[in-house]
Amino acid sequence: MKSLAVVLVTLPLLAACSTAEAAEAEHARCERVAAAAPAKFASVRVPLEVAVRGGVPAIVRVGDQQLLAAGELLGDAEPCEITGLSEAWHLDLRGWGQPPPPTQ
Numbered sequence: 001m002k003s004l005a006v007v008l009v010t011l012p013l014l015a016a017c018s019t020a021e022a023a024e025a026e027h028a029r030c031e032r033v034a035a036a037a038p039a040k041f042a043s044v045r046v047p048l049e050v051a052v053r054g055g056v057p058a059i060v061r062v063g064d065q066q067l068l069a070a071g072e073l074l075g076d077a078e079p080c081e082i083t084g085l086s087e088a089w090h091l092d093l094r095g096w097g098q099p100p101p102p103t104q
Contacts, residue, residue, distance in 0.1 A: 034084025037077070041085060044073040049089065052096050071097055 041048075050056075051070035074082065074093070086093045 030080035030083075033078065033080040034087070037081035037084035038088040040081070041074065041077065045089060048073050048085075049091065052091050052093065057097065 038045075048070070051073070056070045074085070077085070082093050085091065
């Protein structure tokens with residue numbers, strides 16, 4: 001019963017958060033994630049650079065199936081991390097086939 005009271009009290013407070021505040025918080029989170037990405041993916045930097053600069057496709061299509069090829073190196077990267085890696089390593093990862101940037 002106590003947890004229900006807490007929810008009922010905090011719900012109006014959560015609803016008062018503006019979409020601008022939420023967008024600002026997400027933008028700040030994305031910047032932190034992007035800044036940390038080069039260290040997180042340091043172990044795949046060299047093979048990734050070789051693949052991108054060598055024209056090895058990120059995604060290969062076999063019939064109607066789409067398979068990650070060299071893009072598998074970043075298979076668990078979120079869009080903010082792709083942005084951080086692209087900027088830090090001066091690679092066009094989006095042009096290479098990685099997911100589009102998050103919408104603002």
